[in-house]
Every structure is written in structure tokens, then in C-alpha cells.
Amino acid sequence: MQVLYQRCAAIDVGKDEIAIALRTPGDGPQGRTTIKRTYKTFYGVLKEAARWLTGQGVTHVAMEATGIYSMPVYHAMIEHGRFEQVLVCNPGHVKNVPGRKTDYADAEWLAQLLECGLLNASFIPTAQVKAARDVLRYRTKVVQQRTSEIQRLGAVLQDAGIKLDSVASSIATVSGRRMIEALIDGERRGAMLAELSLGKMRAKIPDLSMALEGRFDDHHALMCRLHLEHLDLLDEMIAKLDAQVEEMMVPFRVTRELLTSIPGVGPMAAAQIIGEIGVSPHEFFATAAKLAAWSGLAPGNHESAGKRKSGRRRHGNQHLQPVLVEAAWAAVRHTGYLRSLYHRHVMKNGGYRSGVAKKKAIVTVAHAMIVIIWHVLATGRPYHELGEDYFTTRKDPEKEAEKLIAKLEALGHKVTLEPAAA
CATH class of the missing domain: 3.30.420.10 (Ribonuclease H-like superfamily/Ribonuclease H)
Structure with a gap:
């Protein structure tokens, strides 16, 4: 060579x-x-x-x-x-x-x-982006630790026969904390514990009174105290990391604002995206498709002898994928193109009774979002909403009518079309 x-x-x-x-x-x-x-x-x-x-x-x-x-x-x-x-x-x-x-x-x-020029370089972020990436990835780990600690606290309560999470949506609320603190301090009467609830939870006092009576003893009190102290420490760490992230995002304010114009992308998700792909991904990834493939959200392409073997995605960036999937779930709750895309692919993959169909559809939305991100950052223009009727308005009315007629005739019906009254 x-x-x-x-x-x-x-x-x-x-x-x-x-x-x-x-x-x-x-x-x-x-x-x-x-x-x-x-x-x-x-x-x-x-x-x-x-x-x-x-x-x-x-x-x-x-x-x-x-x-x-x-x-x-x-x-x-x-x-x-x-x-x-x-x-x-x-x-x-x-x-x-x-x-x-x-x-x-x-x-x-x-x-x-x-x-011989046969090597391709991997994406290496700038020093500022790399520093932000390190902080943001650590923040993700701390948040995951906090979730695990809440689960451990719930396990201790379950062992003590305290069914607080069967009535309340979460034990990690102000009301939940007040009740657990009272249990640790020696209160065992369910009715008295239930009276510590606040806000909307007070409507559940009768159920709470029964859920809070169990076999809570000194051993459970010790474990709960340690878990609560650990949660306080993790909350303090998250607050410090959040403040550090805001400081590190100051140079990327414009980029962050562009990203938050995309449905489902909040300020923290925008910071995480910047930490993973930088502010100018188009300078390294020539096309949006290449960025999507690098992130691991593009469908695989394995074809041999004219037959498609697999469409499995590559592993890609395991830190970016969860951020985009979470943003996709948030995006499909809002009326617009991304929600329409989600519903379209749920039906294509098996319908709403299929959990697999929903997962495939949300990955499709995440893939669309990384493509949108590339274009937004490459052009420097905010996201332009295409509308929830994007797919229907692109259809040819005559061809769509022919398809529907063919389906009805296949079911044994005779179809006659008449123009609608003006």
C-alpha cells in the first residue's frame, strides 16, 4: 500500500x-x-x-x-x-x-x-468540555447512588412491615421523611404517624394509619437513620455539583439555549449533551447520520448476499444514550412532530399493547433528536416545530385513498366514492 x-x-x-x-x-x-x-x-x-x-x-x-x-x-x-x-x-x-x-x-x-492513512481518529472534546463532562458524569453516578439508597431505605421499611410506599407515591417526600423520623424517634402508633402527612397526602390518612403499623424496632431505626444521613450527604453533593455545572456552562450559554429549544431537552439534559458531543459536533461528524451512529442510536446495517442479517444498534456512547432516551420520553408528552413520530412507530412495531413496540418507538424518537441536535448546532438556529400533522400533510390524498379502498375491498366490501359536499 x-x-x-x-x-x-x-x-x-x-x-x-x-x-x-x-x-x-x-x-x-x-x-x-x-x-x-x-x-x-x-x-x-x-x-x-x-x-x-x-x-x-x-x-x-x-x-x-x-x-x-x-x-x-x-x-x-x-x-x-x-x-x-x-x-x-x-x-x-x-x-x-x-x-x-x-x-x-x-x-x-x-x-x-x-x-498508509488507514486510521480514523476518535472524538476528543476540548479541555473545557472534557472538564464539564467529568463533573456531569459524576453527578449522574451520585444521582444513581441516591436512587439506590432510597430503595435500600424502602427495603428496611418493608422488612419492618411498614407499607408507606404502598400508599404514598414515594417515600422520599417531605411527608415521608417526617413519618420515618418519627418512627426512628420511637413513635409506633399508625394514627399519630399518619397525622404528620402534608398536602394532598392527608386525603390518605385512613390508609396511612394502617400502612404505618408494623414491627419497627431499634435495629430498623438504626438502619433508617444511617440511610437518611447518607441521603442528606448525597443531596448536598448533588447541590454542589449542580452549582459547579451552572458555572461551567457559562461559556456555553448560547449553545445551551439552542438545545433547550428542542422539546424534551431541559437545562441539565442540554448540559449533559454539551459534555458528550461538545458545541460543534458538525466539525468532527460530517453528517447527522455519523453522529447518530457514533451515539449508538442509529439502526445497524448488516447485509450479505442481498439479505439483511441484523438491524441491531452498536453500543455507541453509553453516557449520551440514556440522556436522549429520557429526553425523548419527555418530548412525546408534548404535542408536536416528535409525539407524532412516536405514535407512528408504536403502531408500526406492534401497537400500544406491546412494551417492545414502545421501547423501539422511543429509541426512534431519540435518534430523531440527535439528528435535530446536529442540525441545530450546525446552523445555529433554534428548533423549528414541524407540527403534529407533519406525516398526514405529506401524504398524497389520491394514493392514500387508493390504499384505504384496497384494504376495504380485501375485507370483502364494495367501495364507492362520492365527493364531499362543499
Whole structure:
């Protein structure tokens, strides 16, 4: 194959050591020579490696994405080397030749692919976006921990025979907290506990009185106290993270406002989307379809011998997908194009009695939303609502009438059409 980059290097990244294969013109096979070196992964040593590669006249550097271990190497190359391009590549696209599994063999194979221009870079966000991404992903983890802690608290109450969640919509409410605190403090009378309810829950006092009588003892009180203290700590952490997110989103205010013009996308979802794809996804993903495929929301394409084998989606970005699916559920509650798209695909996939049909339809809506996001950010214009009648107005009335007549005739009916009175 034709060599495009005369002086290039590839790096096999490990936790404690990197292996570098440098490809240059020489007297080896096909007029190429490979120089190999190893370096420790201490950041000062990585800077030395970047300077050595620069001194060798290297123009392009590639490495496989290995999670947190590849990032210090990437930043050392970017900040302390003078290269035209530093690529972080998807390991699934650059698998080594079987039977040659060593660090040097990996690096040399990667270098050979690089010199022929056969590698594609993965999306690497800017430093500001990456910082926001880290905070937002951690916030998601803390929120998930809070949900798990509420479930553990509910399990303790169930063990004590307290059926609060059978009457109340959630135990994590102000009324629920007051009742649990009273249980911990020694109150065991269901009627007295029920009187602590507030607002709309007071209409359920008769049921609450029965639900709050159980076998709650000191052991349950200790566990509930610990769970409540942990919930308070998690709430405090979430509040701090929310404040930090708002501060980090100040430079992206315009982009955030564009995203929140899309139905179902709130301020926090917009921040999470920015953290995952940046503010200019069109600069890396040439089309909306490529962004959708990268996110894992586009249908798969596996066809052989004229037969479609599978339409399964790729894994994609596992942090972005839940955000878009949640936003899609919010979007379909509002009248508009996305709601119409959801209903259309529910019927297409089996109807409203099928849970699978609803799940497939909501993924279709999430896919539509990532396409909309690409166009909104690429054009810099807010979302334009197409309307709930978008699909019906696009239909040809004559063709639609022919289809309906054919269906009725197939059922044994004779159809005669008459123009409607003016």
C-alpha cells in the first residue's frame, strides 16, 4: 500500500509503560525502518517521549483508546510535541494480527496502518468540555447512588412491615421523611404517624394509619437513620455539583439555549449533551447520520448476499444514550412532530399493547433528536416545530385513498366514492 506519512509513530499504551514504534524511510522491507522504544507513564517521562518524537521529525502519532490510561499520553503529545495530528483510535478498528500479541507488535501494526492513512481518529472534546463532562458524569453516578439508597431505605421499611410506599407515591417526600423520623424517634402508633402527612397526602390518612403499623424496632431505626444521613450527604453533593455545572456552562450559554429549544431537552439534559458531543459536533461528524451512529442510536446495517442479517444498534456512547432516551420520553408528552413520530412507530412495531413496540418507538424518537441536535448546532438556529400533522400533510390524498379502498375491498366490501359536499 502507498505510504502517505513518511515519518509517523504509534504508541501502545499500558498502565505503567508505553511502547513506541517509529516508522521512517530506511533499508528495511518496502524501504521502511521501525525504531522501537519504551517509556514509563510518569508525565515527566511522557513529555520526554513527545520531545524525542518531535526531534525525529514525526508528523503523525496514533494510539489506541484505553480509557483513562490513554489520556495523559494524548495530552503529553498535544502539549509537548509538534505534530500535525495526534489520533486516538477505536481499538475495535485496529485489531492486531493474530499470533503476534506483544506491546511492540501492537505499536508496529498501528504504525503501519497510520503511515498508509488507514486510521480514523476518535472524538476528543476540548479541555473545557472534557472538564464539564467529568463533573456531569459524576453527578449522574451520585444521582444513581441516591436512587439506590432510597430503595435500600424502602427495603428496611418493608422488612419492618411498614407499607408507606404502598400508599404514598414515594417515600422520599417531605411527608415521608417526617413519618420515618418519627418512627426512628420511637413513635409506633399508625394514627399519630399518619397525622404528620402534608398536602394532598392527608386525603390518605385512613390508609396511612394502617400502612404505618408494623414491627419497627431499634435495629430498623438504626438502619433508617444511617440511610437518611447518607441521603442528606448525597443531596448536598448533588447541590454542589449542580452549582459547579451552572458555572461551567457559562461559556456555553448560547449553545445551551439552542438545545433547550428542542422539546424534551431541559437545562441539565442540554448540559449533559454539551459534555458528550461538545458545541460543534458538525466539525468532527460530517453528517447527522455519523453522529447518530457514533451515539449508538442509529439502526445497524448488516447485509450479505442481498439479505439483511441484523438491524441491531452498536453500543455507541453509553453516557449520551440514556440522556436522549429520557429526553425523548419527555418530548412525546408534548404535542408536536416528535409525539407524532412516536405514535407512528408504536403502531408500526406492534401497537400500544406491546412494551417492545414502545421501547423501539422511543429509541426512534431519540435518534430523531440527535439528528435535530446536529442540525441545530450546525446552523445555529433554534428548533423549528414541524407540527403534529407533519406525516398526514405529506401524504398524497389520491394514493392514500387508493390504499384505504384496497384494504376495504380485501375485507370483502364494495367501495364507492362520492365527493364531499362543499
